[in-house]
Amino acid sequence: MQSAKKIVVLDGFTLNPGDLTWNGLQSLGECSIYDRTAPDLVLERAAKSGIILTNKTVLDRPVIEMLPDMKYIGVMATGYNVVDLDAARERGIPVTNVPKYGTQSVAQMVFALLLEMTQQVAHHAQTVRNGHWSKNPDFCYWDYPLIELDGLTLGIIGFGSIGQTVAKIAQAFGMKVLAYDINQIQTGYPAINFTDMNTIFRDSDVVSLHCPLTAESEGLINTYRLSLMKKTAYLINTGRGPLVNESDLANALNSGKIAGAALDVLQVEPPPPDNPLLSAKNCFITPHIAWATRASRSRLLNIVVDNIRAYLVGEYKNVVNGV
Numbered sequence: 214m215q216s217a218k219k220i221v222v223l224d225g226f227t228l229n230p231g232d233l234t235w236n237g238l239q240s241l242g243e244c245s246i247y248d249r250t251a252p253d254l255v256l257e258r259a260a261k262s263g264i265i266l267t268n269k270t271v272l273d274r275p276v277i278e279m280l281p282d283m284k285y286i287g288v289m290a291t292g293y294n295v296v297d298l299d300a301a302r303e304r305g306i307p308v309t310n311v312p313k314y315g316t317q318s319v320a321q322m323v324f325a326l327l328l329e330m331t332q333q334v335a336h337h338a339q340t341v342r343n344g345h346w347s348k349n350p351d352f353c354y355w356d357y358p359l360i361e362l363d364g365l366t367l368g369i370i371g372f373g374s375i376g377q378t379v380a381k382i383a384q385a386f387g388m389k390v391l392a393y394d395i396n397q398i399q400t401g402y403p404a405i406n407f408t409d410m411n412t413i414f415r416d417s418d419v420v421s422l423h424c425p426l427t428a429e430s431e432g433l434i435n436t437y438r439l440s441l442m443k444k445t446a447y448l449i450n451t452g453r454g455p456l457v458n459e460s461d462l463a464n465a466l467n468s469g470k471i472a473g474a475a476l477d478v479l480q481v482e483p484p485p486p487d488n489p490l491l492s493a494k495n496c497f498i499t500p501h502i503a504w505a506t507r508a509s510r511s512r513l514l515n516i517v518v519d520n521i522r523a524y525l526v527g528e529y530k531n532v533v534n535g536v
Contacts, residue, residue, distance in 0.1 A: 218263025218284060219243045220521070223250040223270040228289050228510055237518040241525065259283065264521060267295060274300035285524055288533075289517050290504075291315070292453065294426070298534040307529055307536040309520045313374050314512040315504040319451050320378040322503035323421055324386075326475035329497055330447050331360035363387030368417030370410065370433070371424030371452065372398050379421055380405055391417055395424070414441035419449065426453035434458060439465040447473045451503045454478040463489035466496055477503045 219242060222235075226248035229235065238244055242264070250258055250270050256279055259265050263284040265272065272286060277300040286296055286308045293310045301308050329335060337355065340346070346354070367383040369376045372394035380390045380402070390405045391413045392398075398407075414420060420442065424430050434448065434457040442448070448471060450457055459480055465471050473495035479488065482501055490496050504510075516531070523530040 218525070219261060220245070220264040220266065221259050221262040222246040222266045222289075223255065223258065224248070224268045225266075225289075227268060227505070228514060232507055233511055233514055235514075237515065238521070241518065241521055256280065264524075266517065269295055272296045272301075277301055277304065277306070285309075285521070287517055287520055289513060292426070293533050296534075302534045302536055305536055306534075307524065307532045308534040309524075309529075309531045310533050311513050311516045311520070312531060314516055315506075315509040316374045316378050318506040318509040319375050319503040320382055321506075322451055322477060322499075323379050323449055324382055326449050326451070326477070326497060326499070327362070327419060327421075327447065330473045330475055330495075331362065333357040333359070365389070365418040366391060366416060368413035368420045369393070370413065370420065370422050371395075372407075373423060375451075376421075376423035377402075379423065388419075411438075411441060414438050415443075417446060418443065419447045421449040422452040422456050424452060424456065426455055431455050432458045434462060436461045436464070439470055442471050444470060445472050447471065447475070449475045451477045454480040454482065459488060459490050463493040463496070466490075466493040469494075473497070475499075477501055 220238060222244065225246050235244065235246055245258065247258060252271065255270060255276055259280050261282050263282055264287065265283055265285070266287045266289055268289040272295060274297045277283065277297060283306060286301055286306055288296060288308065288310045291310055291312055293308060296308050298308055336357065364387060366389045368391040369380055370393050372392045376392065376394070380392065383390050384404060392405050392407050393410045393413050422433070424433070432455070439461060448462070457476070462474055466474060475497040476490065477499045478501055479490070479498070484491060490498060520530050529536070
């Protein structure tokens with residue numbers, strides 16, 4: 214049985230800004246918890262720690278090689294590209310992640326974004342606050358087209374747990390569902406039409422991205438695929454920012470080649486002021502909050518603790534680097 218290790222959390226604020234408790238983690242050993250850690254402070258803060266937890270703080274090969282006491286890396290998220298998996302594997306260091314904690318919350322966000330684009334809720338509510346309704350001669354008004362989802366087609370790229378949950382919600386709205394997944398998941402979903410990616414872009418009224426970021430999927434949304442979409446179609450990305458070529462999407466929006474886009478993730482976060490999507494037409498951007506409901510973050514933290522608890526008794530859970 215392995216003894217308890219010193220635990221350091223390099224960037225815990227987004228997971229727990231104060232509405233959750235670290236008690237479960239602190240029960241496993243001596244803990245140092247930092248809201249954020251700048252790159253030049255990683256070595257200092259992680260030194261002599263056996264268990265290192267990160268969300269977005271990078272642990273690359275040079276850092277891993279300069280932390281001889283490190284025995285375990287826990288990524289407090291599903292994506293783990295912030296860690297050099299090969300460098301950790303070479304030292305026998307397991308790297309764990311937290312899968313499926315945010316399925317319901319991310320799926321919910323997809324439809325929050327879609328309904329905002331199709332109903333323009335925030336815009337119309339603001340016009341009421343600005344006095345437009347009080348001055349209007351009619352009992353109602355709208356200055357954007359209002360679009361009903363029933364009968365529209367939703368195309369889902371990536372049919373994992375989130376994509377499957379999005380499909381169920383879409384069907385509850387009366388939408389038809391097309392899906393593409395690299396693993397060709399087709400059984401058990403008789404009401405869903407699995408097809409090729411180009412067909413999804415051509416035939417969908419809404420395309421929602423739920424595929425992992427890989428060398429093949431980076432820049433998936435580009436000028437070519439945007440050219441396949443209907444001019445009335447919408448794009449939603451709650452997956453990974455680099456799935457989208459942002460300049461190509463901005464050009465498509467500004468030229469009216471698609472009706473709108475809603476993004477909860479960007480290539481660089483926070484975005485630089487010159488990101489072309491910040492000023493693109495009919496582009497709704499939220500600050501990477503699909504995962505951030507309290508329920509979702511609570512599940513995430515519980516799984517982080519469970520991963521470490523298993524490791525301390527010689528069991529590995531949710532290991533992503535083959536150790």
